[in-house]
Amino acid sequence: MPEYVVSSQAYAKAILHCAKYPWAAVQGLLLGEKKEGKFRLTDAVPLSHNWTQLTPMFDVAFQQVQIYAKSKNLVVAGFYVANEDPESVQLSASSSLLAQTIVSINPEAIAFAINAKNFKTSQSSQPALVAFSFVDSQWKEQTAAFSGSAGKGSAKNAAIFTLENNQALTTARILVEERAEVGIFDFDEHLENVSLDWLQNSALNERIRTA
Amino acid sequence: MSSSLALLAEIRQSSERRPFEVLKLAEPLLNKGTISQAGDDVWLVYEQVFLAAIDEGQIELAKAILITLQKRFSGSQRVKRLYGLVNEAAGHPGESKKLYDEIIEKDETNVLASKRIVAMLKAQGRYAQAIKELVSYLDVYANDFEGWLELAHLYLGQHMYAQAAFCIEEVILLQPANHYYHLCYAEINYTMGRLDIALKEYLRVVELSTDNVRGFYGVKLTADRILDLVKNRPKKDQLHFSLDNVPQQGTLERLSQLATERLVNAYSEANAACRTVNEQWLKE
Numbered sequence: 001m002p003e004y005v006v007s008s009q010a011y012a013k014a015i016l017h018c019a020k021y022p023w024a025a026v027q028g029l030l031l032g033e034k035k036e037g038k039f040r041l042t043d044a045v046p047l048s049h050n051w052t053q054l055t056p057m058f059d060v061a062f063q064q065v066q067i068y069a070k071s072k073n074l075v076v077a078g079f080y081v082a083n084e085d086p087e088s089v090q091l092s093a094s095s096s097l098l099a100q101t102i103v104s105i106n107p108e109a110i111a112f113a114i115n116a117k118n119f120k121t122s123q124s125s126q127p128a129l130v131a132f133s134f135v136d137s138q139w140k141e142q143t144a145a146f147s148g149s150a151g152k153g154s155a156k157n158a159a160i161f162t163l164e165n166n167q168a169l170t171t172a173r174i175l176v177e178e179r180a181e182v183g184i185f186d187f188d189e190h191l192e193n194v195s196l197d198w199l200q201n202s203a204l205n206e207r208i209r210t211a
Numbered sequence: 212m213s214s215s216l217a218l219l220a221e222i223r224q225s226s227e228r229r230p231f232e233v234l235k236l237a238e239p240l241l242n243k244g245t246i247s248q249a250g251d252d253v254w255l256v257y258e259q260v261f262l263a264a265i266d267e268g269q270i271e272l273a274k275a276i277l278i279t280l281q282k283r284f285s286g287s288q289r290v291k292r293l294y295g296l297v298n299e300a301a302g303h304p305g306e307s308k309k310l311y312d313e314i315i316e317k318d319e320t321n322v323l324a325s326k327r328i329v330a331m332l333k334a335q336g337r338y339a340q341a342i343k344e345l346v347s348y349l350d351v352y353a354n355d356f357e358g359w360l361e362l363a364h365l366y367l368g369q370h371m372y373a374q375a376a377f378c379i380e381e382v383i384l385l386q387p388a389n390h391y392y393h394l395c396y397a398e399i400n401y402t403m404g405r406l407d408i409a410l411k412e413y414l415r416v417v418e419l420s421t422d423n424v425r426g427f428y429g430v431k432l433t434a435d436r437i438l439d440l441v442k443n444r445p446k447k448d449q450l451h452f453s454l455d456n457v458p459q460q461g462t463l464e465r466l467s468q469l470a471t472e473r474l475v476n477a478y479s480e481a482n483a484a485c486r487t488v489n490e491q492w493l494k495e
Contacts (some may be wrong), residue, residue, distance in 0.1 A: 023228070053367045054398040056409070060428050060492070067491045068484070084368065085336055093370050179231060191425040194481040199488060 003038045003160045004078075004110060004131075008168040011127055012208045013044035013184060013201065015172045018082035018114045020181035021049040027095065028186065029062070029102070030078035030112075031069050039108065040164075041077055045199060046186035052081070053094040061187045062101065068199050076102055080129075082114035089113045089130045091139050103134045110159070111139055119176070127169060131161050171211045180207060215240055216249050216256065223259055230266035233259060254283065261293055265300045273297050288314050292323055304331055322352060326361075333365065341365055356385040363395070372403045390419035390426070397429055405453040406440075409433045414466075417473075424477050431470035431493070434463045 010030055017026045028046040032039050045068075047061050062076070069076055079099035081091065091099060091111060102109040111132040119128040131145035145161040163169065175181075183204045190198040197203070215236045222229055237260040240246040249256050257276050264273040277293055284290050291310055298306040308331065314324040325348050332341035345362045352358060363378035379396045386392055397412035413429035420426060437457050440449050457463070471493050478486045 051367070051395065051398055053370060053372075054402045056398050056401040056429055056432055057425065060432055063495070064488050064492050067495075068488050071487075087336065190485070191428070194424055194477055194485065197482055197485070199484055 005040050007042045007164045010041045010044045012172045014080045016181040016184045017046040024049045025052045025084040027081040031074040032077035048188045078110045080112040086116045089115045133159050174211050230263035233263035356382045390416045407456045427470045427473045434467040438463050
């Protein structure tokens with residue numbers, strides 16, 4: 001059973017990317033490494049908030065993120081998307097195809113849809129993420145993700161998803177509350193101003209660490 | 212005029228969506244009453260703060276402002292539309308629809324109300340219906356390039372790329388010198404495999420907007436892809452793409468080189484990590 005652990009940094013950055021553009025769809029990539037049989041999703045690289053169904057700049061960004069990941073001994077391990085319609089937590093046709101390109105270089109890559117409506121519930125002990133694994137040539141929702149088990153009656157090899165620690169949810173909430181999303185920059189923004197740090201968002205990483 | 216009011220005026224001018232900032236700037240003005248320093252513009256400021264409040268989900272604040280506006284402009288269709296908006300935000304689309312219908316009944320040329328109806332359908336996830344309404348609207352107001360842009364956006368959401376491309380063509384006809392629309396058109400065509408058009412349009416982007424980084428990425432990506440298909444791939448691979456009017460191989464290579472040079476030049480402004488990755492990418 002494959003197990004994926006989402007780090008505080010990856011979760012916070014995906015959520016902040018979504019929070020920066022609440023009226024738009026946003027998407028990005030997840031970086032990670034396989035350690036002791038588990039996939040640790042350690043970072044998120046935000047890509048775009050505009051024309052998310054179009055491919056050219058995704059192609060450029062994906063190629064560049066692969067180069068960057070390699071330099072950090074990481075691999076591109078996943079894709080995240082927040083749909084324009086907050087009620088929708090499925091992977092659209094274009095999201096599925098884009099996420100699939102990651103599977104073609106990393107068969108164990110996963111996808112997340114951000115459930116923005118779930119984020120507001122401060123009592124929630126689960127991250128605002130819907131997880132998908134690529135099984136039988138399609139993206140299948142992992143309904144037991146983050147629930148602490150593989151779920152009753154789920155497929156024998158259903159993936160397990162957990163957060164790195166309990167702090168991850170609180171950190172994300174604190175950052176959204178303080179409007180930290182002004183400090184996250186995606187590839188779209190980088191293309192308008194190349195001095196923006198879309199690959200690392202180092203300043204934000206520091207803020208996440210100290211939150 | 213206070214600096215807050217000046218900033219608010221700037222944001223109104225650029226019509227950027229910055230609701231959090233608007234509320235932060237306006238809060239002291241409203242509390243201390245200094246908003247009246249705006250003179251005749253005060254009603255524009257109220258409207259601006261109303262819209263920001265709606266965007267931030269601060270319905271009570273929005274309602275309070277609306278009462279102020281209603282007192283001053285009772286019977287106004289413009290204020291009526293704002294009542295429609297607050298009802299949408301509060302989750303009463305039926306009420307909003309009634310108000311917008313009334314506005315249109317009184318004046319069928321009220322385009323803002325017509326657009327709200329399309330927006331409501333979109334918010335309800337009724338995309339096919341939203342598209343239908345917007346198409347009818349554009350039959351009448353074919354010069355409304357924002358309408359065509361929104362229709363393109365709706366079509367892209369449904370992955371109807373050819374229809375989206377058609378809409379952007381209409382926008383380009385109306386605004387041929389705006390590189391942003393050529394960029395959108397290039398990217399839609401690239402996605403559809405129409406590499407010949409994509410390349411042409413990306414070149415138009417860098418023609419209209421000097422050293423446009425996104426444009427040059429597009430030129431390099433497209434030129435290299437065409438070269439790869441034409442030089443290295445079997446004919447059957449090429450069938451998925453439209454390569455009818457591509458430049459000669461020599462020209463494509465020079466275009467790719469030009470793009471590389473301009474990108475390296477642009478990336479002197481980037482941080483070390485991004486610059487290194489870009490250099491590596493350009494080599495591959």
